[in-house]
Amino acid sequence: MSAEMVVELNNIRFTYGCHPVLDGISLQVAAGEIVGITGPNGAGKTTLLHLIVGLVRAQVGELKIFGQPAGVFKERRQIGFVSQRASHFNRSYPATVYEVVLSGRTALRGFGRFFNRQDRTCAEEALARVDMLAYKNAPVGELSGGQQQRVMLARALSLRPRLLVLDEPTNGVDQDGVKELSRLISGLRDDGITILAVSHEPGWLAGLTSKWVCLNRTICSCNSSIYPREVGWSECLPVRGEQFGLGCADSPVGG
Numbered sequence: 001m002s003a004e005m006v007v008e009l010n011n012i013r014f015t016y017g018c019h020p021v022l023d024g025i026s027l028q029v030a031a032g033e034i035v036g037i038t039g040p041n042g043a044g045k046t047t048l049l050h051l052i053v054g055l056v057r058a059q060v061g062e063l064k065i066f067g068q069p070a071g072v073f074k075e076r077r078q079i080g081f082v083s084q085r086a087s088h089f090n091r092s093y094p095a096t097v098y099e100v101v102l103s104g105r106t107a108l109r110g111f112g113r114f115f116n117r118q119d120r121t122c123a124e125e126a127l128a129r130v131d132m133l134a135y136k137n138a139p140v141g142e143l144s145g146g147q148q149q150r151v152m153l154a155r156a157l158s159l160r161p162r163l164l165v166l167d168e169p170t171n172g173v174d175q176d177g178v179k180e181l182s183r184l185i186s187g188l189r190d191d192g193i194t195i196l197a198v199s200h201e202p203g204w205l206a207g208l209t210s211k212w213v214c215l216n217r218t219i220c221s222c223n224s225s226i227y228p229r230e231v232g233w234s235e236c237l238p239v240r241g242e243q244f245g246l247g248c249a250d251s252p253v254g255g
Helices: 045-053 097-103 117-129 145-157 175-190
Strands: 005-016 019-030 034-038 060-065 079-082 163-167 194-198 211-216 218-224
Touching: 005 045, 005 194, 019 045, 019 194, 019 218, 034 045, 045 060, 045 079, 045 163, 045 194, 079 145, 097 117, 097 145, 117 145, 145 163, 145 175, 175 194
Parallel strands: 034 194, 034 211, 079 163, 163 194
Antiparallel strands: 005 019, 005 060, 211 218
16 A cells, blocks of 8 residues: 655746746655755745645645645644744743743634643643653743754644644754754654655754755755765755855745
């Protein structure tokens, strides 16, 4: 029996105004895979993730999530998303770790509604999953970058998603934090969660990915579990020391 397809993109094209960002993207992600996505700034990586999680829609092409066309897919709670800037907290942000994670359940309850016992249980389970339950009552603004990233991962996991989407999750995280993130992702894979991760740095995903996708508005390389630079696709990869930023001045999200 063939594996369930979690994400299917067929000839996806996306533009901001007249600026092309994605041009003819076709990709399949099966259940249980860990797929790494890399490429230079402005390559469309963040836009691709935003399409998958439903923040934007493609002008051309077909996108299916869990076998359903994206336009009619209603079970968004099955997707956990950690954005590129998710852990950039204001140090005076008036919320505890627990409150931040519990807020992830808003996707189920809606704004202005009370959280129930199940919501609170899911939040605590997610914190335990990322080894942050001991910090439950700590102000989130006082945590290190790595700890904040784990809190945001817990927030996404509070939905008990089947698909986890991560945009540059190692940004602002020290070496110990990166090792911890790698360990957590390995465990989530073992739990059967499908994972898509955009990353400029391949090391933390070493030995975990089922394939790497090299993206530069089109797909340059795919289906190899080896980082694309190691198989000859260095021309469309980020250069050492490249600064992070928006893909283009016309784009409201990063590339």
